[in-house]
Amino acid sequence: MKKLVIDEAFLSELESLQTLLKNNVAGALGGNRRSKNLGSSCEFADYRDYVPGDDVTKIDWNAYARFDKLYEKLYYDERQMHTRIYIDASHSMGHGADEEKAEQAIRIAAAFAYLSVCELDKVSIYVLRGGVAEEIVSGMVGKDSYLNCVNRLNAISFEGDARISEAIVPTNVGRGDGFSIILSDFLTDENYEDAIDWLCERKRDVLCVQILSREELNPQLRGRMHLLDSEDGNRFFRKKIDGDVVHAYKEALRYVSDRVRTYCESRGAHYLLVPAYVPPADIFFGQLSDMEVIK
């Protein structure tokens, strides 16, 4: 697989963006993300009557002058978000000479990771292989660790299969503390709905990115073909591929995409279909911005 090379220009552009969270941020540590809870940030939230014992530095003396009564100023709390990125490391993602789906998944993961560390959030990256989510980046905070993160992403090997729900649900996915991003081709009947349900239940903001290669989106195969599945040698498709078959294939592709999209929308999660050949800049400054996942 072609190694991911850091594009500093793109990363600097990413710094101008920030992710938009729908749910409260309930991180344990203070951070750069405003919480709906009251805390000690600089952002004014409300007043309340002073009670002896309160922090006298937060008494609003201007209000005392006007109303002759002590009021305590209240401020929003700011917490640290924990972005968790799950990468489908099955063979289908890494198949092909150029492994374009794998590259695209790593590019997107790296971009989200950089976006998060720029916002002082924690970033964890998991590789989904078989029924296990292997955490290759754990709680990365700050740009210092980003280079190491990229190295680990480049070290991912795509092989075997990936059972998304079986891998994600048993792990610590956090609660109400940020984004969970699943990068996969979703070309499976294996259960991925449970993972989405679980993440949404844990008040995570979920983004499912379906990455498909150019051949998968617009197959060029014709004639009598015996197609072998890259993940399972026992699975194959044998048919004379002509216009009618390709038409049926595109119907199936539309069905699969709609199924994932519909399920995500029904759970309040985001869904994005990403062709593997589209540059990340178009994704982040185009599709994701339009979806108001980032701004």
Add this chain to the structure above:
Amino acid sequence: MTFLYPMGLLGLIGVPIIILIYILKNKYNEQTVPSTYLWTLSEKFFKRRNPLSGLTGIISLILQLLTVVIVSLAIARPIFTLPDSAGEYCFVLDCSGSMNTESDGSSRFERAKRDIIGEIDGASAGSTYTLIAVSDETAVIYERLTDKKLARQMLEEVPCSDGGTSYSEALVTAQKYFDKNRSFIVTLYTDKSVDVHENAEVVNVAFDKEFNYSLSDVSGTFMGGELSVGATVLSYSFDTTLELALYLDGKDTPVKRTEVAVKAGEPMSVSMSCKTDSYESFRVAIENEDSLAADNEFISYNLKNESAYRILIVSETPFFLQAALDVLTDTVIDTARPDAYREGDYGLYIFHSFTPAELPDAAVWLINSSMNVENSGFGARGIVELDAPAELEKSDSTSTVAQKLLTGVYGKDILISEYVKYSSMYTRFTTLFSYDSHPLIFAGVNGFGNREVVIGFDLHKADFSLSTDFVALLGNLLEYSCPDVIERSEYTCGEDVAINITANIRNVKVTTPLGEEIYIDTSSGVATFRLGHVGTYMVSLLASDVEKNYKIYSGAPAEEGNPVQSGEAFSLSGVQEYERTDGEFDPLMIFFVCLAVILIADWMVYCYEKYQLR
């Protein structure tokens, strides 16, 4: 199923070869894809927008297989059999004159042909067809033919004669086939009412009601410048008034017309007369419109002037011969002494006690000829004198010529005192009288092909010339030597006409009413031909290098005009069996076989794929 040329099936070896090549050439391309999930799922959404598009991949295979199979089968010529479906049909078609009877624009004969064609078309392929045409003669047009098209074509070409119907010969012919195969399906197509028929179907093709009249028994008498003609007319179905006309010498304008009221089924005699100095022919005709026109007219030709010939007697004493011949014939008789003899334009030369240096090219009598002459057909061995008069022995030969020449000759008590001994006779001579096994009166054909009569004794030295047998024998010999070319001019269709071929006759040609020209063999003394049509026949011949024409009329047989004739029988002896032979499928079956081959090929490809998928 059998094959005419089974070796042609070797071409079918190409079928598995083509399929093998197709399988090897059209292997599935193996390729690994990230996931077959979408492809597998596409099966649920798959539907053929064009049902034929699925065949596009094997069109070339189909065409190749079709080509190989069709070529192979075309060479092998398959015959598909269907057990017990074919029959052996024997059609007996009445071709007599009455079958020409027309109604509503078609004749009975055409109707019969249509019926037979319907039978042929409706029969299973593989059936055999035998066609027997019956008129005065019976002819087997084709026998156990299997080709329907050819059977139809040959049937169409069968002509309808104007003659009568001879069931007996047809029955013998049909019986012959029936004896060979009791399952023969014999069907008689006729317009006669056949009362009895066993083992044979009879299809009556007569129409219900027809205007049909006939003219018969026509006779003419010419006397005193008046020609009187008598005839009998008959209307078969209706009471009506018939208009008759008399024509002379082939002219279109009648010299006499008359109307006759006739009752249905009752013959009526009619007579007409006209004044004329002479006539060559007269024609009597019923002018009313008729379903069968053949029996509505009759022509009589006057042959009297055409038969004249001359006789030359070469003898020192020709008197008694001349006197006897004068009694027998009106022919001009010339006489000449032997030293004044010159060959001339005579039909008969009679040499008495004189032998010419060479025989003339005409009929000749050699009486008491003791010298050899070339081409006479015999050799003279000298005169034998008898010690006492001896009696001639009359021949008891049953040959036609002998019977004819000895008609009216008693042949007893003819005594001779000497005779000329002949030897080395040709076998073509017919001996009439002999003595001591030596032929003395015999007739035949000489080396020139002319009729020759030899009398081997001197008439002056025998009492033969004084007997009554002499005149009778001379009459017979005269008729034999100089016969009328044609004896009469009125015949009935189906009769045989005899042409007497005399020595001076060459090149006899008969022109039928249809314009056909028939050349008659003149090698025998009497040539015959059969009248097959109603109408005027022209007999043309060269007699002494002079062309002579004789017209004779062939009238319709009286029984053929009768639409209600009955009493015929057509029964085949034996017990009918109903065993059928194996029939043949239509050639269309070849296409079904081709289709089956294609399906098998497709099935083999399918099995091969399944085998790979297991």
